[in-house]
Amino acid sequence: MNRKLAIIIFLQAIIIVTLFGMLVFYGKDEYETFIQAAEEEEIETPDHITLVEGKTLIEVNQATQRQSAIITSPLQATSFQENILSYGKVLSIASLIDLRTQYLTTLADTQIYTQAVAAKQQEYDRLYALNQDDKNVADKVVIQAKQALEAEKTKLAVVRNKALHMVDNMRQHWGNRLATLATQSTSSTLDRLIKSKSVLIEVTLPFSAHQPPKGSRITIAPTSALQKTVKATYFSAAPGNSNQTMQGKTYFYLASASFLRADMPLKVLDYTTLGEAAKGVFIPNKAVVWYAGKPWIYQKTDDTTFMRLPINNDTEIDDGWFYQGSLQANDEIVTSGAQLLLSEEFKYQITNENDD
Numbered sequence: 001m002n003r004k005l006a007i008i009i010f011l012q013a014i015i016i017v018t019l020f021g022m023l024v025f026y027g028k029d030e031y032e033t034f035i036q037a038a039e040e041e042e043i044e045t046p047d048h049i050t051l052v053e054g055k056t057l058i059e060v061n062q063a064t065q066r067q068s069a070i071i072t073s074p075l076q077a078t079s080f081q082e083n084i085l086s087y088g089k090v091l092s093i094a095s096l097i098d099l100r101t102q103y104l105t106t107l108a109d110t111q112i113y114t115q116a117v118a119a120k121q122q123e124y125d126r127l128y129a130l131n132q133d134d135k136n137v138a139d140k141v142v143i144q145a146k147q148a149l150e151a152e153k154t155k156l157a158v159v160r161n162k163a164l165h166m167v168d169n170m171r172q173h174w175g176n177r178l179a180t181l182a183t184q185s186t187s188s189t190l191d192r193l194i195k196s197k198s199v200l201i202e203v204t205l206p207f208s209a210h211q212p213p214k215g216s217r218i219t220i221a222p223t224s225a226l227q228k229t230v231k232a233t234y235f236s237a238a239p240g241n242s243n244q245t246m247q248g249k250t251y252f253y254l255a256s257a258s259f260l261r262a263d264m265p266l267k268v269l270d271y272t273t274l275g276e277a278a279k280g281v282f283i284p285n286k287a288v289v290w291y292a293g294k295p296w297i298y299q300k301t302d303d304t305t306f307m308r309l310p311i312n313n314d315t316e317i318d319d320g321w322f323y324q325g326s327l328q329a330n331d332e333i334v335t336s337g338a339q340l341l342l343s344e345e346f347k348y349q350i351t352n353e354n355d356d
Contacts, residue, residue, distance in 0.1 A: 049345060058298075058306045058345055065304075070337035072300045073287075077329035079277040080315060080322040084268075088203035088220060088253070089243060092262040093193055096174050100182040100190075103166040106159055107183075113156035120149040175252065177236040189254070199260045201253040202238050203268060204246045211237065212251055219269040220255065229269060230255050280324040283311060287335045288321065289342045295321070298341050300332040306341055 048059040060070065124145040130137040170179035178200075181187040192198040201220065212218075212234040221229045232253035241250045260266075288295045288311070298306045315322040327333070334341065 052307075056308045056345060057301070058308075058341060059304050060306065060341070061304055065337075068337055068340055070340065071335055072332040073284075073335040074330045074332055075281040075283065075323075075327055077279070078282040078322065079279055080317065081277045084206055084209055086203060086205050086209075086248075086268040087223070087243070087246060088201050088266040088268060090260050090262050090264045090266065091200045091202050091242065093200055096170065096178065096182060097194060099166055099170050103163060103170070103183060104185070106163045106166060109159045110156065110163055113152060113159055117149070117152045117156050120145070120152045124149045172239060175236050175239045178252070193254075196257050198254050199257050199262075200235070201232055201255055201260075201266065202242055203232075203251050203253055203266075204241060204243055204248045205251065206248050209249065211249075218253065220253075220266045221269055222260075223265045223267050226267065226269065228259060230258055230260065278322075278324065280322050281327055281329055281331075282317075283321040283323050283327075283333065284335060285320050287333050287338060289338045291342060296342070298334040298338050299327065300334065306334060308342070308345070 048057075050057045060068075064070075124142070127137050127142050127145045131139060131142045167179060167183055170182050174182070178190075181190045184190075189198075193200060203218070203220075214234065216234045217231050218234075219229050220232050221227070232255035235252040235254045238250035238252045241247075283297060287297050289298075290296070295311050296308050297311055298308055301307050309327070311321055311323055311325075
């Protein structure tokens with residue numbers, strides 16, 4: 001019995017050793033295949049990684065670039081128009097109409113007093129001449145005529161100052177251009193506003209926005225009904241800001257009255273006339289890699305050299321980034337393999353740190 005058991009144990013040991021040998025033999029081929037595949041997924045460690053003026057340069061030979069599918073593309077020039085969120089309000093011009101009415105009344109008074117001064121001056125000159133001609137008129141009469149003339153001149157000065165004050169008041173509240181129209185006896189623009197055929201709109205733009213060009217137009221709509229749009233034409237800069245909740249530069253626009261009413265809040269729906277488009281280049285998303293919470297790209301500076309550059313200060317747009325900086329149109333950047341370059345760059349840095 002013991003002999004049979006020993007034979008069985010011996011045969012089992014031979015089988016186990018044989019199976020283990022086969023496992024090692026075939027497993028070696030699989031292991032070598034795995035190692036080779038892993039090496040093919042990595043690019044050859046760059047021979048030269050240098051730091052120039054704070055920027056990292058990586059050298060990768062052309063054969064390795066092809067093997068690792070590192071592809072570059074030229075940058076395309078583009079422009080970017082900043083979307084400026086802006087609002088406005090239809091203004092009531094009742095106070096302007098009141099000031100204009102008072103001004104025209106005062107202007108009429110000025111004309112009356114001007115004529116009165118002329119008449120008093122003429123009377124004084126006549127009496128003075130008679131007085132000088134052998135006292136044909138008493139000195140007292142001449143003095144009284146002089147006093148009457150000075151009184152009319154004082155009245156004329158008062159109404160003239162009153163008129164000037166009204167003009168200054170209109171300029172302060174409504175700007176030079178509207179004040180000029182209001183002091184004219186007739187004005188087609190002001191007439192349309194007074195008859196409610198047109199409305200005056202105050203638009204508030206950010207402090208960074210350019211002044212709208214003369215004659216430029218924008219599309220506006222009530223904030224409660226954005227589908228009801230109307231075109232408004234730039235009129236002039238506005239001296240104040242009636243919307244205390246929104247800070248910025250204010251401008252006057254004119255629009256057809258249509259459905260617009262005084263004090264109606266508005267939203268500006270387009271921005272093409274509110275500033276010049278910025279010039280730059282377009283960087284596609286596939287060229288961007290992220291490190292330390294910031295976006296970066298790799299620029300190809302020559303056939304075998306790549307430089308990592310930040311684009312964190314630029315504007316993200318659809319499918320990519322709008323960039324303004326050292327990169328120009330037709331500069332080559334990596335659009336495939338950028339993540340691989342970043343991995344190899346930091347693998348090299350870690351290796352150096354371990355060596356130290």
